[in-house]
Amino acid sequence: MMQSIILPVLIPLVAGFLMLFARAGGLPLQRALNLLTTITLVVISVGLLMHAADGSYGVYTLGNWAAPFGIVLVLDRLSAMMVLLTMLLALGALWYAISTDIDRKGAHFHVLFQFQLLGLNGAFMTGDVFNLFVFFEILLIASYGLLLHGGGRERTKAGLHYVVINLIGSTLFLFAVGALYGALGTLNIADMAAKVAVAPEERHGLIAAAGLLLLIVFGVKAAMFPLYLWLPAAYSQTSAPVAAFFAIMTKVGIYAIIRVHGTVFGEAQNALTSLAAPWLLIAGIVTMILAALGVMSARNMRVQIAYLVLASIGTLLIALGLNSREALSGALYYLIHSTVVAAGLFLLADLIARGRGRVGDRFHPGPPMPGAILLGSVMFFAAVAVAGMPPLSGFIGKTMILHAALEGPLTAVVYGVMLGSGFIIIVALARSGSMLFYRTIDSQEMEGDPVNKRALVAVLGLLAISPLMVLFAHPLGQFTEAMATQLFETTGYINAVLTTPTVGGAE
Amino acid sequence: MELLISLIVGVLTATGVYLTLRARTFPVVIGLTLLSYAVNIFLFAMGRLTIGMPAIIDPTAAGYADPLPQALVLTAIVIAFGMTAFVIVLALKAKGELGNDHVDGIERGKDEIVDQPQYKQEKEEAAQ
Numbered sequence: 270m271m272q273s274i275i276l277p278v279l280i281p282l283v284a285g286f287l288m289l290f291a292r293a294g295g296l297p298l299q300r301a302l303n304l305l306t307t308i309t310l311v312v313i314s315v316g317l318l319m320h321a322a323d324g325s326y327g328v329y330t331l332g333n334w335a336a337p338f339g340i341v342l343v344l345d346r347l348s349a350m351m352v353l354l355t356m357l358l359a360l361g362a363l364w365y366a367i368s369t370d371i372d373r374k375g376a377h378f379h380v381l382f383q384f385q386l387l388g389l390n391g392a393f394m395t396g397d398v399f400n401l402f403v404f405f406e407i408l409l410i411a412s413y414g415l416l417l418h419g420g421g422r423e424r425t426k427a428g429l430h431y432v433v434i435n436l437i438g439s440t441l442f443l444f445a446v447g448a449l450y451g452a453l454g455t456l457n458i459a460d461m462a463a464k465v466a467v468a469p470e471e472r473h474g475l476i477a478a479a480g481l482l483l484l485i486v487f488g489v490k491a492a493m494f495p496l497y498l499w500l501p502a503a504y505s506q507t508s509a510p511v512a513a514f515f516a517i518m519t520k521v522g523i524y525a526i527i528r529v530h531g532t533v534f535g536e537a538q539n540a541l542t543s544l545a546a547p548w549l550l551i552a553g554i555v556t557m558i559l560a561a562l563g564v565m566s567a568r569n570m571r572v573q574i575a576y577l578v579l580a581s582i583g584t585l586l587i588a589l590g591l592n593s594r595e596a597l598s599g600a601l602y603y604l605i606h607s608t609v610v611a612a613g614l615f616l617l618a619d620l621i622a623r624g625r626g627r628v629g630d631r632f633h634p635g636p637p638m639p640g641a642i643l644l645g646s647v648m649f650f651a652a653v654a655v656a657g658m659p660p661l662s663g664f665i666g667k668t669m670i671l672h673a674a675l676e677g678p679l680t681a682v683v684y685g686v687m688l689g690s691g692f693i694i695i696v697a698l699a700r701s702g703s704m705l706f707y708r709t710i711d712s713q714e715m716e717g718d719p720v721n722k723r724a725l726v727a728v729l730g731l732l733a734i735s736p737l738m739v740l741f742a743h744p745l746g747q748f749t750e751a752m753a754t755q756l757f758e759t760t761g762y763i764n765a766v767l768t769t770p771t772v773g774g775a776e
Numbered sequence: 777m778e779l780l781i782s783l784i785v786g787v788l789t790a791t792g793v794y795l796t797l798r799a800r801t802f803p804v805v806i807g808l809t810l811l812s813y814a815v816n817i818f819l820f821a822m823g824r825l826t827i828g829m830p831a832i833i834d835p836t837a838a839g840y841a842d843p844l845p846q847a848l849v850l851t852a853i854v855i856a857f858g859m860t861a862f863v864i865v866l867a868l869k870a871k872g873e874l875g876n877d878h879v880d881g882i883e884r885g886k887d888e889i890v891d892q893p894q895y896k897q898e899k900e901e902a903a904q
Contacts, residue, residue, distance in 0.1 A: 399848055406855045413862060422873045426881045429801070429870050432863055433879070436808050437796065439859070443815040443852055450845065451822035 274329040274344050276313050277352050277390040285383035299379040300367050307360050314353040321349035326765035335771045337457035343396035346752040351393040351524055355517050358612050361731040365616050366510035368723035374419040385411035392521055396766055398456045402442050409435050415511045427502040434499045438489035448479035459766035461533045462759055465541055473540055484545050491522025492582050494556040504575035509619030513612035520608055523585050535759045543592050550590025554686050557583030561690030565697045570618040570630035577655050581607035588670045591677035597753035599669030606662040610654045613731035626716025632701055634708040640720035645706040652698040654735040657691050662738035781821050788814035801867035801877045812856035819849050
């Protein structure tokens with residue numbers, strides 16, 4: 270029994286409470302504690318990834334109750350990778366928040382930050398659908414607080430929409446979980462997969478309805494068409510480090526679709542096999558088109574980036590909809606890329622807005638910016654990465670997905686939409702880059718703040734992952750391939766979870 | 777009993793959906809609460825409806841009441857309670873900051889204020 274599996278859940282929980290008490294010691298103490306905790310968690314998640322890299326499953330039975338009667342945490346390649354990605358993103362966002370003093374603007378930034386990590390890590394590791402719901406609620410309530418951090422009219426308005434749609438999502442989640450429990454008599458993902466495979470025919474309709482209801486819930490989280498309307502406002506109105514951190518939040522939805530729909534409906538050899546895939550493909554295509562139009566019509570940089578996040582979700586949904594090992598491998602590669610680049614862009618947009626003074630990040634001619642060449646180069650680099658142009662990682666990810674699309678359904682449509690929207694995004698980004706950096710009004714004085722060098726480290730650190738992903742494209746590609754293979758071999762997952770003995774128990 | 781429970785779930789859900797689609801934050805909050813009531817009863821019914829059965833397996837009893845949905849409902853109630861409290865505070869904050877309780881925080885339209893006596897009077901005066 271590997272005890273360290275529970276650490277990514279346990280440490281943020283304890284640290285969150287400690288941080289609450291550390292308020293008496295002032296902000297520096299909270300900052301130091303938070304940085305220390307986050308770095309520790311990065312190290313632990315690297316260790317967990319190395320443990321999971323050989324394809325073994327780590328199963329942790331909470332309270333020593335054997336599955337399917339108790340709740341299990343399951344560590345496999347995908348969950349280990351998602352936890353590491355979350356922690357890297359958290360480190361970048363936290364560093365930026367500390368260096369720009371954004372954490373000073375509200376009372377409990379560091380506390381909420383740790384609880385957000387608790388929810389995220391828990392959601393990535395749990396092997397139980399109801400437990401997934403609970404972790405979703407934890408990460409959501411922390412995210413409500415973080416989203417509203419700093420206050421302001423527009424932020425409150427966007428926050429209200431975000432909260433209400435997520436509460437409706439939670440209600441639907443419970444309806445779906447209840448219906449699945451009623452039909453299958455279990456909530457453990459592995460056990461559900463085994464039960465779906467042998468479900469009597471008259472239950473198929475109910476199971477399919479509940480499964481698709483779950484897809485709607487995860488679609489709300491992932492901002493899938495037509496459930497994405499909350500995303501542009503919420504992401505563009507919140508503070509930069511929170512928006513960067515939230516780049517992982519939409520990916521939680523994608524992860525949940527891969528985990529729950531991939532496993533529960535992957536094992537079955539009946540009418541329920543891969544029941545979500547056709548819906549995902551269509552939703553992905555429409556999301557992609559609307560996201561490209563949104564990128565084109567955005568009137569400030571943060572809204573534009575929010576739509577770029579949406580475009581990456583569209584790409585991922587298309588890849589999941591193709592429902593092949595190769596497409597899933599490409600999707601996982603693209604998921605890592607799009608998360609870190611989107612986070613880097615949100616932080617960069619904030620630096621640019623600070624440099625332009627009153628004009629902020631609106632696409633409007635502004636005064637010359639201090640450090641324009643440096644920020645402009647970074648922006649160019651990030652734009653190349655996010656648009657999926659060679660030589661950066663977005664290109665490789667998209668190529669992997671497009672290559673897989675050759676074998677899948679609707680090949681022509683997928684190619685047309687992905688390449689067409691990629692082109693629109695390139696044009697829109699070129700336009701916004703020239704508007705932000707070249708179209709300056711005739712003025713000698715610079716209104717904005719000089720570039721915050723410490724904060725820039727966070728931006729560069731996150732964006733540096735993109736060229737690294739190109740340099741190590743071959744081993745990483747092999748790893749995502751192995752991950753996809755593991756995800757398609759649901760039998761291994763089911764056996765690992767259901768045969769794990771309890772400690773000291775009479776097995 | 778099945779018919780009664782399913783009617784209750786249906787009516788609560790329908791009312792909840794209707795109220796959630798309202799344009800003011802207060803009905804939206806009430807709607808969300810009704811939806812959470814509906815889902816609680818639904819979850820409860822998913823363990824099959826039984827009367828007078830023990831919650832643990834007892835060889836002398838004819839059957840047992842599934843205890844798991846009851847635990848799920850308990851968790852769902854606690855979470856819904858916390859979320860409702862949060863959304864009420866947020867709605868109050870929005871009302872304070874945006875100046876009205878519209879979910880989009882927009883200004884009041886001319887046609888929306890006729891219900892209130894002082895505006896009604898003003899409007900009548902203006903019409904004369």
